[in-house]
Amino acid sequence: MAELDWHAERTDLVDLAQLDRAPEDDIDMVAVRAHRLGRVRAQMAERDIAAVILSDPINIRYATGARNMQIFCQRNAPSRYLLLTADRSILFEFTGCAHLADGLETIDEVRAAKTASFVAAGPEIAAREKAWAQEMADLIASLVGRGARLGLERLNAGSARALDEEGFDIVDAQEPVEMARAIKSAEEMKCVIASLRATEIGVAKLREAIRPGLTEVELWSVLHQSIIAQNGDYVETRLLNAGARTNPWFQETTDNVIGTNELIALDTDVVGCHGYYADFSRTFHSGPDKPTELQRTLYKVAHEQVHHNMGILRPGMGFRDYADAAWDIPGKYYANRYYLSAHGCGMTGEYPYLYHHGDFPDAGYDGEILPGMTLCVESYIGEEAGREGVKLEQQVLITETGVELLSQFPFELDLLN
Known part of the structure; x- marks a missing residue:
């Protein structure tokens, strides 16, 4: 150039x-992924954010390299999501798709996603959202402690409210991720x-x-x-x-x-x-x-x-x-x-x-x-x-x-x- x-x-x-x-x-994709993941974690540390939950499939791909039905997942969020802390990266993948993250050194663990949306849960959506929030809260608390600052993006309102009730300091994750990607x-x-x-x-x-x-x-x-x-x-x-x-x-x-x-x-x-x-x-x-x-x-x-x-x-x-x-x-x-x-x-x-x-x-x-x-x-x-x-x-x-x-x-x- x-x-x-x-x-x-x-x-x-x-x-x-x-x-x-x-x-x-000649593209070193391991180096590309390491740079991107490091950028997100650096921006989190700068804002004292202990953990983020990323549900935008583009941001998940940026942080980890994991790609899966990108347009579908934009429309059906959160059907897969990433929990990221300073030293842990846990991908919650869509049903039957855990194998897609094989070989990605940016991901420590893959678990099955629990889709908390009306399409998936119907009239049981409120109970699904609460169960999702409790499960995530227990996991996050075990990693960074209850009451830690937690960044969220693009969750449906019920899921965000339910997670807020679990005692975390909820902040918007858009800023650190956008600044990382820039x-x-x-x-x-x-x-x-x-x-x-x-x-x-x-x-x-x-x-x-x-x-x-x-x-x-x-x-x-x-x-x-x-x-x-x-x-x-x-x-x-x-x-x-x-x-x-x-x-x-x-x-x-x-x-x-x-x-x-x-x-x-x-x-x-x-x-x-x-x-x-x-x-x-x-x-x-x-x-x-x-x-x-x-x-x-x-x-x-x-x-x-x-x-x-x-x-x-x-x-x-x-x-x-x-x-x-x-x-x-x-x-x-x-x-x-x-x-x-x-x-x-x-x-x-x-x-x-x-x-x-x-x-x-x-x-x-x-x-x-x-x-x-x-x-x-x-x-x-x-x-x-x-x-x-x-x-x-x-x-x-x-x-x-x-x-x-x-x-x-x-x-x-x-x-x-």
């Missing part, structure tokens, strides 16, 4: 043939790169498949096929739109037929290789004619926003300082702006959120941009009541001295020139 030269004329254009899969056989190790970055390269191959295939008459979902499925064939996990959103459906943004992919000479906007949002998020956005043109002047203008404005905001990023910069220095969105595009200027990226979108200057008073918070953070710099440009819009985004790594570009997929020469 080459450090970016912000003084040179840049279009980030590369030959599609160069988008080969990153070698994965900083990547050099070995972890190899996973990020592998996911990006695989996703870029998928986007190249999608780009090559573009033709008028295809539906949005047919085109979008090309990316899916490629990602899954390369052992990626799934696409987290449905963000591919064409023509008038590119403005405003956040219109989900449908069976809309792609017309001639339309813009096609894509946000990858891929949970790819090793569970890492590959998150960049590109906008294409369906042809057969050249883009219009208006289409090129939208594209060039979005390109300018992304590159200005990448250019101001630096280690040690405050979130408020970033918002103050970020690109000024012209008035005619302001109403339809993307809701963030940039955001953290790891196993999914994560801390921090960096807001536009105008949104900072209501939504923003301060913090520090640190080496080891991976950020996605966003732009959406479309006039309010305009017909089309452009979505562009780049994924970067904050280093000790500046910024490294991670996403390498080319921009469109016909739309830039």
Whole structure:
């Protein structure tokens, strides 16, 4: 990964043939897992949290490497959960799935999960929640003592209340886990790169498949096929739109037929290789004619926003300082702006959120941009009541001295020139 030269004329254009899969056989996954587990425990210690119960499957995977029906478990939480202390890691796994954690040095013990949800327990849900809380409380007390500080996340309300009645000092576990995930190790970055390269191959295939008459979902499925064939996990959103459906943004992919000479906007949002998020956005043109002047203008404005905001990023910069220095969105595009200027990226979108200057008073918070953070710099440009819009985004790594570009997929020469 080459450090970016912000003084040179840049279009980030590369030959599609160069988008080969990153070698994965040199990734030390034991070191990756050790770094991640150590980060969580360090953040717990910093806040005097003796134990956490993690139920978000992404956070379980981050802390241990254990993966199991990730989307199912997000919808059916808590169907599996992890109890983590300073020196013990106990995974409560979904029925019949204990073998999936075999060989993971990050897990000391695997037990059967007791699913405390209405779907699993029906009218007996309150009794199930209480029994679950008593079982967990006895175990936690034996490890760290009754009354210890306990971090919880994403539990149903009845389970959390029942556990609170067991005499622990209950706190939210989101902060320590998000702060842990925010900083990547050099070995972890190899996973990020592998996911990006695989996703870029998928986007190249999608780009090559573009033709008028295809539906949005047919085109979008090309990316899916490629990602899954390369052992990626799934696409987290449905963000591919064409023509008038590119403005405003956040219109989900449908069976809309792609017309001639339309813009096609894509946000990858891929949970790819090793569970890492590959998150960049590109906008294409369906042809057969050249883009219009208006289409090129939208594209060039979005390109300018992304590159200005990448250019101001630096280690040690405050979130408020970033918002103050970020690109000024012209008035005619302001109403339809993307809701963030940039955001953290790891196993999914994560801390921090960096807001536009105008949104900072209501939504923003301060913090520090640190080496080891991976950020996605966003732009959406479309006039309010305009017909089309452009979505562009780049994924970067904050280093000790500046910024490294991670996403390498080319921009469109016909739309830039």
